[in-house]
Amino acid sequence: MVGIATDLRARLLDAAFYALCAAFAAVTALTSTLLPHRAWGTIAWIAYAAGAALVLLIGRHRVVPLLFVTTALLPLLVEAVQRASGRTDRAQEEVLVVEQMGDRLAHTGTPYLAREAIAALPEPDRLLGYAPYQPGMSVFGLPRAAFGDAWWTDARVWFAVVTTFCLVYCLNLLRPHADPLRLAQAVAVLPLCTLTLATGGDDLPVLTLCLLALALSARNRYTAAGVAVGLAGALKLFALPVALVLLVLILATASRRAIGFAATALGIPLLALLPALLVNADAYIENAVRFPSGHGLVTSPAQSPLPGHLIATALPAGRTIALALLLLAGAVIALMLFRRPPRTAGVAAAYIAAGLTAAIMLTPATRFGYLLYPVAFLAFWWSLRKTADPDPA
Template structure:
């Protein structure tokens, strides 16, 4: 067998999870999601040491509580009137949308308005960093400060002088560079970008009309898609991040869009989507690499790579021409721990614990990270992913391993693997028989 030939016939999740996820038409997991999220938001509102997080929790706890009560009502309706519309899939989609609005968009707008009115505790540092990058891009042609300019800042401000993102991220800071008001807060534009990317992804995956599928398949498709959307929107780690910082959400949404386009056999567009994500943040680059390998199995590697590699490179060239040293300081030296200041990202994952607790711990953690990367590379070489489902699972588990082993990381980065792994079942196609560059020997072996 050469690659993932049986993947199209294999469910991306084990049967116990499928059984739980379909219990009471999906409402059982909905109830657990919203109930646990209510508790999480309430605890955050009371105990968090970050003031933007506390403000988010106070609003989001109410939104999650209302969603919990709504699902309880749906369960009661389902029990007494199984055909009631309010207990059906359409109502679940509505509750998901309203919950995202109340737990992510509402606190985001509230904090943006408070900030515009003078509150200084209504945004995380990344919001300021992106907006400063937008101002520098507008005024100097590059979003980055050079090492000398950062060194000249007061010590307490040097961390904010760094822009550890790709040049495209500064676009979200441009509105604030033009006018200072609540709707130019970079989080507002992060939310707009996230919403647009997710909407296109959902439309792409629902392009096959439900009437063209057997009823059971259509129901499973929509249920899996709803669960994937919930993981990228109402899951607390995503709602909290969007409301208080937000820069990761459009990157995540573009990754999900790229994988959705791959699932619908549009490799060129998938490359463009992941290329835009890669022009924003490095987290999209591993996904781009796996997508290129997927493209090679369909004789479309060049089409995927054109966007996946071309767009990030095109974004880097102007910054390199204006000030290559500033680009290197922000994009390479600082993330690798060789900047004038160190990153505050220090969540207690294995990589960080090893780096701080063992002699030569950073070398040990780096070696483990490299070993994980080599293992994934060997897997890609020996069994390249032939379906979008397999591609997404490799990306999800690969990023999970990387986040766990990086010496400097954040708890919030888990939103990437969590959303990717939940998105995978939504990419399963009723007929998923790719045209591959290599023959499918497993099919011949089975027929023999």
């Protein structure tokens, strides 16, 4: 009887969570100023509402894949088909940027435009001329460059393919040792992730590759973990803190295998970067360094009102203050890693969540959507919390 009551409480809690997700999606459908978000909400709120009822009937684990299909993959495919049919309001700007990266890579050998080329664009087009990603992201734009406009050449479709593969692989690795339900919900059901995948999507392959690296580390497969996080680092620099924390974990628990991990985790991003540097190093610096740091020809639209942005805009020398606080937070976390290095993948995930939260909160140019990273890493830690260090940092 106790087990039945516990299961019922858990189902009711999940039903309430899905009902809140349905409310968020409905509000998005009615009020969002971004048309791709409205299109997502129109479909997703019905799916979430149905999930709130289904979890009481078919169980907590079975409803998660259904919700992933109906709240992420289905809206994505609908928007991709509508876009291929001529709708110009069915993708966020990052999708266009990634596809332009693929086109440039195919025709010039580098996914980046130089500063002079961006300056020559009409002023409204200069923002989309920037590509603040690592060179590997351009791979997702190659299908459209090679085969033209079709629903299946939409970069989001390929984001979803990689995301689904990595997430399923990650969950299968964890399942013998833990119940990764909360992790699955954080990545496959939470609107922060489903909305992102359906309308933009470039963060989800990075996130799931990093989660896969953590899961592989939990199984002591460190070289494979290095490959996973190295591939993530070839897409976005968000993967670099993950690689560094995992390196500390390996040095603390299996130091002889650290070289193999480091060779793949750091070598893959460097190999991906090399062609772009050889073709035009200054173009890479303009896109991946100057623009995100606020020194491009246009200002980054990533300006959510988080503490770093508020400090940078409201105080004298605010940008310097925000960056100093960011460096201080990084130094504190580095000291914690040195004094109490993680000894399990779960504790490593908690460190990563803390570091990324500090970075997102204190960086002058940031956005709410990036919070999907620490949320997912906290869910990973939660899934493995029973196997965590007895005295975690």
